Every structure is written in C-alpha cells, then in structure tokens.
Amino acid sequence: MSGVWDMFRVTVFGSDNSASRTGAKAFDPTRDIPSLKGKTILITGAAGDLGRQTTIDLIRYGKPEAVYIADLPRSEDEKQAVLDEIRHEAYGDRQFQSVDTAEGDETHVRYLDLDLGSFESIRNCTRQFLDDNARLDVLICNAGIIRMTPGRTADGYEVHFGINYLGHALLVRLLVPLLLETAEREPEAEADVRVVIVSSEGHVFASEGGVEFDVVKTDGASMSYSARYGRSKVALIGLMKNLSLQYPQIKTVAIHPGRILTGMARSLQKESLLAWLTKPIAPFFCVPVATGIRNHLWAATSPDVVSGTYYEPVGVPGTLSAVAKDEAFHKRLREWTDEALKGVDVPLTDRA
Numbered sequence: 634m635s636g637v638w639d640m641f642r643v644t645v646f647g648s649d650n651s652a653s654r655t656g657a658k659a660f661d662p663t664r665d666i667p668s669l670k671g672k673t674i675l676i677t678g679a680a681g682d683l684g685r686q687t688t689i690d691l692i693r694y695g696k697p698e699a700v701y702i703a704d705l706p707r708s709e710d711e712k713q714a715v716l717d718e719i720r721h722e723a724y725g726d727r728q729f730q731s732v733d734t735a736e737g738d739e740t741h742v743r744y745l746d747l748d749l750g751s752f753e754s755i756r757n758c759t760r761q762f763l764d765d766n767a768r769l770d771v772l773i774c775n776a777g778i779i780r781m782t783p784g785r786t787a788d789g790y791e792v793h794f795g796i797n798y799l800g801h802a803l804l805v806r807l808l809v810p811l812l813l814e815t816a817e818r819e820p821e822a823e824a825d826v827r828v829v830i831v832s833s834e835g836h837v838f839a840s841e842g843g844v845e846f847d848v849v850k851t852d853g854a855s856m857s858y859s860a861r862y863g864r865s866k867v868a869l870i871g872l873m874k875n876l877s878l879q880y881p882q883i884k885t886v887a888i889h890p891g892r893i894l895t896g897m898a899r900s901l902q903k904e905s906l907l908a909w910l911t912k913p914i915a916p917f918f919c920v921p922v923a924t925g926i927r928n929h930l931w932a933a934t935s936p937d938v939v940s941g942t943y944y945e946p947v948g949v950p951g952t953l954s955a956v957a958k959d960e961a962f963h964k965r966l967r968e969w970t971d972e973a974l975k976g977v978d979v980p981l982t983d984r985a
C-alpha cells in the first residue's frame with residue numbers, strides 16, 4: 634500500500650523540478666551544468682528518449698571531450714540518424730565533415746553497439762570503448778525495458794532482470810578499472826568520477842525479498858510484469874549501494890527520473906490494454922522529456938551528489954522500499970552476482 638502511495642506522491646509532487654520541496658533553487662541545466670571539459674561520458678540506452686536528450690544537454694551545456702552512446706545494434710542509417718539528431722540539437726545547423734569526429738571544441742560522439750541481454754555483446758562493446766579511450770569520467774546506466782510479454786535474454790535470464798540489472802552489473806564491472814584509473818589520475822580534491830544508475834520508483838513493486846534468486850533464470854511468466862520490472866529496479870539500487878561501499882573513489886548514485894512519456898510507455902501501450910486505454914490521460918500524469926532528464930543531468934554533474942544515495946527528481950533523496958534499504962539483501966545480491974558473472978567479468982586486459 635505504501636508503494637502505491639509513494640508512486641502517487643512522486644507523481645504529484647516529485648516528477649517536476651522539486652525546488653519547492655527542498656527550498657533549494659530549481660535545477661536549471663542552462664545555468665547549473667558545469668564545464669565538463671576534458672571529460673569522457675558513456676551512456677547506455679542513449680538512442681532512447683531520456684538517454685538521447687541527456688546526451689544533447691550534456692554536450693550543449695557541459696561540452697565534454699567525448700560522449701559514447703551505447704544502445705542496441707541498429708542499421709547504419711538508423712545510427713547515423715541518432716547521431717545527426719544529437720549533433721543538430723546540440724549545435725544547431727552547424728555543418729560537420731564527419732559525424733563521429735570532433736572538430737575544434739566539439740564533443741566527439743560515437744555510437745557503440747550494445748545488447749545488455751548478451752554477455753558477449755557487453756564484452757565486445759566494452760572492448761571497443763577501451764580500445765578508443767584512456768579515461769571514463771561518467772558512466773550513466775540508463776537503458777531499460779518494461780515488457781508485459783515474458784522472455785529470456787541470450788544468457789537465459791528473465792529479460793527485465795537480465796537487461797536492466799545483470800547486463801549493467803557486468804558493464805560496470807568491466808569498466809571499474811578504467812573509472813578507478815581516471816579517478817587516480819586527478820589530484821584527490823579534483824577527482825570526480827561517477828556512476829549514475831537509472832532505477833525507478835517502480836522498484837517498490839519488487840517482492841518483499843527483493844529478488845527471488847532461484848527463479849531469475851526463468852522467463853518469469855508466473856509474475857506480473859510490474860513485479861519483474863520492480864525486481865530489476867530494486868536490484869539496480871542494490872548495485873548502487875554495493876558499488877558505493879566497494880569503491881569510495883567513485884561517486885555512485887541511483888535515480889528515479891519521474892514519469893515521462895517515452896519509448897518505454899509506447900512499448901507498454903502496444904502490449905497492455907490498460908496502458909492503451911489510458912493513453913489519452915497519460916500526459917496529465919507525465920512531464921516532458923526536457924524536464925524528465927533533469928535528475929539524470931543533476932546526478933551526472935552536481936557537486937551536491939552524495940555517493941550511495943537514491944534520488945527522486947531533482948536531487949531529492951528518495952524513499953526506498955524496505956528491501957532496497959536492507960543491507961542483507963545488498964550482500965546476497967553481491968554474492969549471487971559474483972557467482973553469476975564469474976568468468977565473464979574478468980577485466981579486459983587487451984587495451985592498447
């Protein structure tokens with residue numbers, strides 16, 4: 634019941650810029666994104682709505698050295714269209730010789746193929762990134778799915794758990810050595826290396842125990858889709874808690890972006906009669922994408938971020954379900970994940 638109340642509360646009070654709740658100044662990307670000069674960012678799911686707009690605003694206002702957008706493999710034309718849109722939105726009508734080569738002070742933008750439902754794809758994507766790069770300042774684990782239809786990933790895991798949680802858990806493990814190296818290179822006072830994990834208010838729909846580890850390698854057909862989505866999102870909060878304890882050199886936070894009508898809502902509307910029937914009133918419960926990315930932007934750049942915290946929009950420490958706060962759950966999750974990823978999470982040492 635408190636889960637439903639929390640969703641209502643966040644919908645009514647939290648989805649927008651929540652300065653009125655905190656008494657703080659509202660977060661304004663045009664003013665509050667600091668210079669990201671020299672920084673490299675990798676963001677998953679950046680062909681999707683929140684990831685793409687986050688990329689655009691980080692480039693537009695922070696001007697980082699490079700942004701790698703990692704998303705499902707698409708045709709070359711489709712990838713080009715995503716890159717074109719990002720550059721057009723970030724730079725207006727300015728002409729470029731080549732779409733993924735930075736010119737002058739422009740940000741280098743590159744598309745990396747990544748299927749978070751396949752360990753092999755995650756390793757290939759990471760290898761490509763490491764071959765191209767000597768630093769990683771901000772990793773944004775943004776990609777995610779919500780599906781009614783049960784299914785499994787290439788490695789046999791229930792799709793929400795496999796893609797939203799386990800795929801990101803592997804990606805982070807493979808990139809931690811570079812994140813640590815990047816942090817070590819900076820003078821201690823200036824080091825600012827981050828992992829932003831996009832969870833959801835929907836984490837409250839996980840079962841009381843959080844994750845039923847004995848059935849995550851099934852298609853989960855006996856569970857509701859919201860429970861499967863919730864399970865993956867509570868596991869992401871556990872991942873954030875574990876990383877923040879294990880690596881104090883890295884600021885790791887989890888966020889709920891708010892309610893936004895994006896590709897996720899559109900895919901749900903195709904599968905769910907309820908979502909389809911409520912389509913006309915959905916906009917009244919949602920904020921536009923430009924507002925829905927503020928928590929992403931805040932978490933990726935604000936000096937006020939505190940590692941180990943789950944934030945509702947914008948930058949407000951959020952309410953976690955009992956299991957999301959439970960240290961015994963975090964420990965079980967870490968131990969189970971160590972076992973599940975044994976052999977595939979070995980660092981990629983063939984970096985040039």
Ligand SMILES: NC(=O)c1ccc[n+]([C@@H]2O[C@H](COP(=O)([O-])OP(=O)(O)OC[C@H]3O[C@@H](n4cnc5c(N)ncnc54)[C@H](OP(=O)(O)O)[C@@H]3O)[C@@H](O)[C@H]2O)c1
Pocket residue numbers: 677678679680681682683684703704705747748749750774775776777778796831832833834889890891892893894895896897898
């Ligand atoms: N929108 C909301 O109201 C809301 C609320 C709470 C949390 N969130 C979270 O916000 C994040 C961004 O979602 P969004 O709203 O921007 O949805 P979106 O527009 O659907 O974006 C999600 C992106 O993830 C990609 N993706 C799907 N499966 C993948 C896989 N196996 N490997 C790599 N990438 C994959 C999608 O690619 P395809 O388009 O090709 O499938 C898409 O580009 C998600 O983690 C979501 O759970 C959103």
